[in-house]
Amino acid sequence: MSSLSQADSRCSPGDTICEIRVYEQEVIIVPIMLLTIFLVTVVFILLMHFCPEKVDRIRLQGSKSTPRRVLHGIDAPPGINVMEHESIALEVPSSYSTFNPPSNYLSKNLTVAMDKPFLPLPPDPPPQPFEPSFTPIAQPRELPRQRLPESFNLVTPLTVAFSLRSDSSVSLYRARMEERNVVLRVLNDSADATERHNFLGFASFLSQLGPHPFLPELLGVVSLRAPLVTVVEEMENRDLLSYLWRCRQEHADPPCEMTERRIFTMATQVASALEFLHSKDLLHGQICARSVLVTKDITAKLWGLHGVYTSKTQGETKKEEASMKKWHAPELLARRTAGPSSDIWSLGILLYEMATLGEAPFAEISVNELLQFHQRGKSLKKPSGCSNALHSIIKACCQWKEQERPTLAEVSRKLASGEKSASDKVLKASGTVNIEQYLQEAGYGETNSYTVF
Numbered sequence: 001m002s003s004l005s006q007a008d009s010r011c012s013p014g015d016t017i018c019e020i021r022v023y024e025q026e027v028i029i030v031p032i033m034l035l036t037i038f039l040v041t042v043v044f045i046l047l048m049h050f051c052p053e054k055v056d057r058i059r060l061q062g063s064k065s066t067p068r069r070v071l072h073g074i075d076a077p078p079g080i081n082v083m084e085h086e087s088i089a090l091e092v093p094s095s096y097s098t099f100n101p102p103s104n105y106l107s108k109n110l111t112v113a114m115d116k117p118f119l120p121l122p123p124d125p126p127p128q129p130f131e132p133s134f135t136p137i138a139q140p141r142e143l144p145r146q147r148l149p150e151s152f153n154l155v156t157p158l159t160v161a162f163s164l165r166s167d168s169s170v171s172l173y174r175a176r177m178e179e180r181n182v183v184l185r186v187l188n189d190s191a192d193a194t195e196r197h198n199f200l201g202f203a204s205f206l207s208q209l210g211p212h213p214f215l216p217e218l219l220g221v222v223s224l225r226a227p228l229v230t231v232v233e234e235m236e237n238r239d240l241l242s243y244l245w246r247c248r249q250e251h252a253d254p255p256c257e258m259t260e261r262r263i264f265t266m267a268t269q270v271a272s273a274l275e276f277l278h279s280k281d282l283l284h285g286q287i288c289a290r291s292v293l294v295t296k297d298i299t300a301k302l303w304g305l306h307g308v309y310t311s312k313t314q315g316e317t318k319k320e321e322a323s324m325k326k327w328h329a330p331e332l333l334a335r336r337t338a339g340p341s342s343d344i345w346s347l348g349i350l351l352y353e354m355a356t357l358g359e360a361p362f363a364e365i366s367v368n369e370l371l372q373f374h375q376r377g378k379s380l381k382k383p384s385g386c387s388n389a390l391h392s393i394i395k396a397c398c399q400w401k402e403q404e405r406p407t408l409a410e411v412s413r414k415l416a417s418g419e420k421s422a423s424d425k426v427l428k429a430s431g432t433v434n435i436e437q438y439l440q441e442a443g444y445g446e447t448n449s450y451t452v453f
Contacts, residue, residue: 155184169195174234181234182219186227196228203230205309209280214273216293216301235301237294240266244289244358248429257426260387263354264419266292266300271347271412273302278340278408282308285338287346288327289353323444325367326360330400333371341402344411348380348397355383355390357429363441370443374400385427389418 011018020027155175169191173184187199206218222229237243237256247256270292277284284291284304291304325333329345332338349361361380365373379398382391393414399405406414 170199175231177219177231181236183232183234185230185232187229189227199228199230201313202306202309205312206230206232206305209277209305212273212276214269214299214301215276215305216303235293236296237298239290239303240292240294240300241289241353241358243294244354245433247427248357248432258354258357259422259424259426260355260390261419261422261424262298263351263390264415264422266294266298267347267351267354268412268415268419269300270302270350271408271415274343274347275408275412277302277308278343283311283338283340284308284343284346285311286324286327287343287350288324289350289358292350323442325370326362326443329402330371330374331402333374339402340408341405344397344405344408345399347411348394351390351394351397352380352383355386355394355427357427358433359383359429360438360441360443367443387418387423389421393418 011022155173157171157173169188171186171188173186175182175184185199187196191199200221200223203218203221203223209215211217216235217233219231219233221231243256244258246252247258249256270287274284274287284302284307286304286307287302288304291302293301293303295301327346327349329338329342332342352361353359362370362373377400379395393411396406396414397411
């Protein structure tokens, strides 16, 4: 029987309500469903146009039940990132052409020679392995998706400077964001899947560390579309080694002065950052002047953290840095397990660099003879004009036996105590540094990288 015949048989003539009940599905339910679908579609289109970052969060929520790529927290569910609802007032650009560096923007690759076998250490009982227990807990701040990276103001390639080696897959730029100077680490288009994974993993690692006054601040990431970008605060005075070399100049621009009191202050700041890493069961392993960055107000911030991330994710498979051997403790030269006291040794070498305004440690000793030099009980020479208090800390940090080196807490107390009575006399050094000679004395190969971050 048809619906019409049903209406005729069930309803009296002129009974509209009865007829609506019979045709309820056709008259009410279907039109409401169509209207609802239309409204949802319109709202979603408007969101995609005006608030695409919210759409991304909705998509992430809807994909919780599907297999996820392992990105160390980069694509973690909303709610973990306490900064995810902040917005950045940037303009929407039309292309990525801003990130094409000029033809004269050069980079150099570090090449190192194979070292000869080292003599074994005396048969002291080896220390307990230092096992990292750092686990992902947060994701970095995701910059709004519709704000493409080149919309940062005043984007320019970083000028060449002697500093940390950068991955060849990453380009570096200066920019302005939220009324402050920043550094953009931009993953090149040629990067493969492994490089993208490591790039995002390192950004997540920096976020997981959490804020610390003497670690560079991660300000955000662009991870939901290419090019991938991490945004880090800029250190106007660049790396500490370049700063020390500038302090050697008679008329440095901008002015640069290093005093023994400032050495104690900056070393205390580095020790604080290192103590923070050790509290998370992380070793730095590359403490030296070029892995410390200096802010505009001469605050020292410990960098070189990509090595920390690599050690955490790859353990002992990390490639040995031949250019760091002059800063490495004897146990590392003999290929033994590193521990917190290994960073203490390197901290002592850093103090020597600061006291000499950037001289290479053990300049007269070749890398191949370095372990034998330490075995004979030799130590760093006392720098000219260095106080007994500062030299005693250097000697204490650079003890042959690990158990004879002070703890980081003890070093921090000695630095704080020495700062109170330190001299404010400006340190002087004869002549500027010859780069090629420095590279040779510091144990580098013939070429080296000159990029920051």
